[in-house]
Amino acid sequence: MERLLSVSRAAKLVGISRGTIQKMLQDGELISFEGKLKLSDLSHHFPHIEIEDNSQLEKIDEIIEGALHRARGIKLQKLLSPDLGTLAARVHALSKELASNRAQAAYEADLLQQVAEKLKDLAATAGMATEVTQLSDWLQQNLGMPISASTTDTQLLIRDTMLRLVAAQVHLMPSGHEYLIEGNTSILEAALSAGYGMNYGCSNGECGKCRARLISGEVQLTRNHEYILSETETKQGYILACSNTAVTDIVLQAQEALDDEDIPYQEITTIVKNIKAISENLAIVTLATAKTHRLRFLSGQSALVSANNIPQTSLPIASCPCDDRNIQFHIYRSQKTDISSYLLDELQKGEEVKISGPEGNFLLDSDSLRPILFVAFNTGFAPIKGLVEHALILGNTEKAHLYWLASIPEQHYMKNLCRAWDDAFDDFRFTSLSFNESTSKNINQQLERIQQDYPELEIFEIYIAGSQKEVDIAEAFFSAHGLPETQYRSYPIEGS
Numbered sequence: 001m002e003r004l005l006s007v008s009r010a011a012k013l014v015g016i017s018r019g020t021i022q023k024m025l026q027d028g029e030l031i032s033f034e035g036k037l038k039l040s041d042l043s044h045h046f047p048h049i050e051i052e053d054n055s056q057l058e059k060i061d062e063i064i065e066g067a068l069h070r071a072r073g074i075k076l077q078k079l080l081s082p083d084l085g086t087l088a089a090r091v092h093a094l095s096k097e098l099a100s101n102r103a104q105a106a107y108e109a110d111l112l113q114q115v116a117e118k119l120k121d122l123a124a125t126a127g128m129a130t131e132v133t134q135l136s137d138w139l140q141q142n143l144g145m146p147i148s149a150s151t152t153d154t155q156l157l158i159r160d161t162m163l164r165l166v167a168a169q170v171h172l173m174p175s176g177h178e179y180l181i182e183g184n185t186s187i188l189e190a191a192l193s194a195g196y197g198m199n200y201g202c203s204n205g206e207c208g209k210c211r212a213r214l215i216s217g218e219v220q221l222t223r224n225h226e227y228i229l230s231e232t233e234t235k236q237g238y239i240l241a242c243s244n245t246a247v248t249d250i251v252l253q254a255q256e257a258l259d260d261e262d263i264p265y266q267e268i269t270t271i272v273k274n275i276k277a278i279s280e281n282l283a284i285v286t287l288a289t290a291k292t293h294r295l296r297f298l299s300g301q302s303a304l305v306s307a308n309n310i311p312q313t314s315l316p317i318a319s320c321p322c323d324d325r326n327i328q329f330h331i332y333r334s335q336k337t338d339i340s341s342y343l344l345d346e347l348q349k350g351e352e353v354k355i356s357g358p359e360g361n362f363l364l365d366s367d368s369l370r371p372i373l374f375v376a377f378n379t380g381f382a383p384i385k386g387l388v389e390h391a392l393i394l395g396n397t398e399k400a401h402l403y404w405l406a407s408i409p410e411q412h413y414m415k416n417l418c419r420a421w422d423d424a425f426d427d428f429r430f431t432s433l434s435f436n437e438s439t440s441k442n443i444n445q446q447l448e449r450i451q452q453d454y455p456e457l458e459i460f461e462i463y464i465a466g467s468q469k470e471v472d473i474a475e476a477f478f479s480a481h482g483l484p485e486t487q488y489r490s491y492p493i494e495g496s
């Protein structure tokens with residue numbers, strides 16, 4: 001039987017983004033069968049992929065990890081391998097499938113042999129003896145012919161089998177989101193790293209908020225948990241996503257946060273993990289939450305920050321929830337708040353910072369397949385950065401372009417990260433633009449450059465962040481160029 005592949009697995013196999021596959025499906029170049037692709041169709045469209053070894057398989061992960069980790073100053077981590085128990089269970093499941101496929105192949109070979117015999121008999125009696133004999137000879141010749149291991153189909157099948165050994169796939173219901181789990185990573189952790197907001201509380205097996213119902217497939221405990229599932233829940237197949245990993249491909253009914261209203265308001269204490277001063281008026285501060293008290297938020301949201309008993313202020317979160325326990329803020333000196341001066345001048349590594357939230361609905365439309373333009377003005381880059389990281393992790397979009405407009409050179413303070421994204425992702429572009437002063441004329445001149453690059457602005461989804469004035473000018477510009485209001489989202493940053 002033909003092997004069917006999910007979009008995520010197909011993308012991983014041929015080393016391209018999900019967005020490219022989605023686009024090919026949209027354009028009718030590839031055909032899906034209930035959301036899945038035929039392996040033979042894939043090999044037909046990608047006949048020249050290099051699949052001699054496993055390195056291509058890891059390429060996408062390394063690129064994503066590399067680009068994101070470079071920015072965070074974290075050492076590149078090796079891909080995770082499953083433990084022996086998980087590996088054994090996966091080998092067992094594949095062996096069962098192999099045995100069943102072998103039995104099917106033997107049955108079909110036998111059937112074809114019988115057809116060949118019958119054709120022989122028919123040749124002796126039928127009116128079209130020559131044609132029937134030719135058909136019978138052809139069948140005899142081809143029966144039992146060894147299949148070349150070098151065809152793209154076979155190579156893809158081998159590669160797919162290897163991928164199934166190292167990574168299991170999770171299909172979430174009802175959203176239809178899909179992601180892969182490597183090593184013994186928990187179902188929850190892998191969902192967050194893949195950019196999906198699965199419900200959770202403690203992430204430690206204590207609260208039960210990550211309860212999800214296993215519809216099919218096999219899971220395995222990664223830690224003992226204090227939370228006790230009721231007998232009925234256990235019978236119905238409920239598991240804790242934070243305390244289990246997937247052994248085989250699984251289908252899971254789970255609650256996910258899809259917009260800001262799905263996330264509860266939280267108050268947590270964090271520790272300053274890193275402070276990177278860009279200038280006397282700007283710093284990048286990374287906070288770390290406790291393992292059991294992470295902040296649940298969606299990319300593009302903000303949080304109220306307070307330290308040293310100074311009244312809290314709202315700041316955009318500059319990281320994505322996929323970044324484990326790290327929460328990044330870009331602090332700029334503002335005349336309107338006391339806390340910016342404290343954070344810039346006195347904050348120390350290891351100090352406690354309280355944050356509460358999240359707030360705001362400047363969110364990525366993660367299910368949209370439209371190309372994306374990100375337009376960041378100065379430190380408006382902070383919330384845009386979270387969205388870009390989220391979009392890159394999801395890999396759903398066929399094209400994304402970030403324009404960073406800065407009025408002073410130091411405001412392109414993470415240019416290297418943007419260039420790394422541009423280098424690493426075929427479907428991502430970065431352009432830095434400068435202007436002297438935030439006047440309507442200067443800003444419009446820069447926005448016209450975007451319009452020259454993309455005269456068909458109306459096909460895009462546009463995300464804009466900057467001061468209220470900059471956002472207003474950009475909104476007016478895009479609207480005047482035919483972009484409907486539903487296709488742009490804005491984040492006017494207070495005091496910027």
Ligand code: FES
Nearest residue numbers: 201202203208242
């Ligand atoms: S998140 Fe609390 S038990 Fe899983």
